[in-house]
Amino acid sequence: DAGVIQSPRHEVTEMGQEVTLRCKPISGHDYLFWYRQTMMRGLELLIYFNNNVPIDDSGMPEDRFSAKMPNASFSTLKIQPSEPRDSAVYFCASSLVVRAGANVLTFGAGSRLTVL
Amino acid sequence: SQQGEEDPQALSIQEGENATMNCSYKTSINNLQWYRQNSGRGLVHLILIRSNEREKHSGRLRVTLDTSKKSSSLLITASRAADTASYFCAYGGTGRRALTFGSGTRLQVQP
Numbered sequence: 299d300a301g302v303i304q305s306p307r308h309e310v311t312e313m314g315q316e317v318t319l320r321c322k323p324i325s326g327h328d329y330l331f332w333y334r335q336t337m338m339r340g341l342e343l344l345i346y347f348n349n350n351v352p353i354d355d356s357g358m359p360e361d362r363f364s365a366k367m368p369n370a371s372f373s374t375l376k377i378q379p380s381e382p383r384d385s386a387v388y389f390c391a392s393s394l395v396v397r398a399g400a401n402v403l404t405f406g407a408g409s410r411l412t413v414l
Numbered sequence: 415s416q417q418g419e420e421d422p423q424a425l426s427i428q429e430g431e432n433a434t435m436n437c438s439y440k441t442s443i444n445n446l447q448w449y450r451q452n453s454g455r456g457l458v459h460l461i462l463i464r465s466n467e468r469e470k471h472s473g474r475l476r477v478t479l480d481t482s483k484k485s486s487s488l489l490i491t492a493s494r495a496a497d498t499a500s501y502f503c504a505y506g507g508t509g510r511r512a513l514t515f516g517s518g519t520r521l522q523v524q525p
Contacts, residue, residue, distance in 0.1 A: 302456075329511055341457075341502065341515035354512060389456055393511075400445040400464070401511050403504075405456030 302406035304390050310412045316378040319409045322371055323392030329401060332365055332375050333389045335408070341389075347373065380413045387411070418503055418516035426522040433490045435519040437503030438483075446479055446505045447513065448488050457502065461488075495525040 303322040311317055323330050332344040345355040350367045358365070362381070367373040377384055387410050391403040418439040427433055437446070445464050449457040463470045463479045463486070470477045476489040490497055500520045504513040 331512060333515075340517050343512050343514070346512045348511065354510075391456075395511065400447075400462055401506060401513065402447065402459050402462060403449075403457070403513060405458070407456050 302390055302392050302404055304388075304406035304409050306409055307407060308410045308412075310414065311380055312414050313381055314379045315413075316376065317380045317384075317411060317413075319375040319388050319390075319411070321373045321375070321390030321406060323373070323390070324404055325371065327392035327394050327404070328370075329393045329395070330367060330373050331391045331393070331403065332373070333391065335387045335389060336385075344375070344388075377411075380411075382413045385411055385413050418505065418514060420501075420503060420516040420519045422519060423517070424520045424522070426524065427493055428524050429493060429495055431493055431523075433493050433497070433521055433523070435488045435501050435503075435521070437486045437488070437516050439486075439503070439505050439514070439516070440484065441505075441507050441514075443481070443505040443507055446477075446486050446503060448475075448477060448486075449502045449504055449515075451500045451502065451518075453499075460501075490521075493521075493523045495523050497521060498523045 305320045331346040335341045343357045345365045347367045365375045387408045389408045391405045393401040393403045447462045448460045451457045461472045474491045479486045500518045502518045503516040
């Protein structure tokens with residue numbers, strides 16, 4: 299398996315533009331997570347899905363953020379409109395519940411977003 | 415915030431020395447994990463310890479867990495330059511599949 303695949307790796311956009319980040323999880327994994335990483339706030343959970351259903355979106359900062367998982371092999375995180383404070387590295391991770399209920403996450407390489 | 419705290423924030427050692435990183439958390443957990451992140455990359459899982467375990471070993475890694483103090487430590491023995499990275503603890507609560515990550519420790523191993 300190629301691992302968790304994210305695209306784009308880098309995105310530079312202007313304030314107000316729509317941004318769509320994409321993720322392909324590992325085949326067979328039934329959990330998918332979106333995290334955001336910044337120097338100031340560290341790694342924050344945005345949302346996670348189980349079997350394509352959103353379970354917890356309490357970390358989604360505002361209505362400008364939305365995430366979908368239309369099927370088991372694809373998820374998107376959309377920001378509309380984008381703002382400079384959204385600049386961060388966005389990680390997608392997937393997992394299979396193993397070992398007495400513990401989730402071990404496999405991360406993608408991340409999408410670095412810069413909003414000017 | 416439920417985010418865990420790690421200390422030190424940064425650690426610089428010489429090759430061959432041991433590195434110890436500490437993690438404190440605030441909630442009840444059923445497991446605690448450690449991840450490594452190389453610069454510009456995603457996180458990679460290193461080791462998992464369950465809440466009913468006190469110590470776990472994997473190669474040059476040793477993890478301890480003290481649930482009464484809500485703390486864990488990661489020891490890397492005989493460090494190598496290739497161990498240079500950021501290290502994060504992460505934990506899951508009862509009934510919660512998502513992991514909460516600590517603030518991380520940046521380790522620099524000088525050759």
